[in-house]
Amino acid sequence: MSKCINIFKGLYLNLDQIVAFDIADNHQIFIYSSIHPENNSGMFIVTYSESPEDEDSLGAYKHVTMQEMHRIKRELCAYFKIVEPIF
Numbered sequence: 001m002s003k004c005i006n007i008f009k010g011l012y013l014n015l016d017q018i019v020a021f022d023i024a025d026n027h028q029i030f031i032y033s034s035i036h037p038e039n040n041s042g043m044f045i046v047t048y049s050e051s052p053e054d055e056d057s058l059g060a061y062k063h064v065t066m067q068e069m070h071r072i073k074r075e076l077c078a079y080f081k082i083v084e085p086i087f
Helices: 067-079
Strands: 006-009 011-014 017-023 028-033 043-048 061-064
Touching: 006 043, 006 061, 006 067, 011 028, 017 067, 028 067, 043 067, 061 067
Parallel strands: 043 061
Antiparallel strands: 006 011, 017 028, 028 043
16 A cells, blocks of 8 residues: 655655655755656655745745645655654
8 A cells, every 4th residue: 555645735745656855954855756757747846935825836846834844854754764864
């Protein structure tokens, strides 16, 4: 049974389709999925924003609160059984 992660308001990503991710710092997470790697439509960049409701979250960039950023990082690390990086 596959598990999904909520990336942004109604956008769920099947964790089995993630081929790589990079937790750049406490403000950005790059997620690469196998959806359409040939045209980068499977790339999501989750970024921290103090007011994500005011940000344009179309395309690859998804603006989230710091709480959501930590939740996504925690869920990715737990699923892939890696130690959560501390910055």
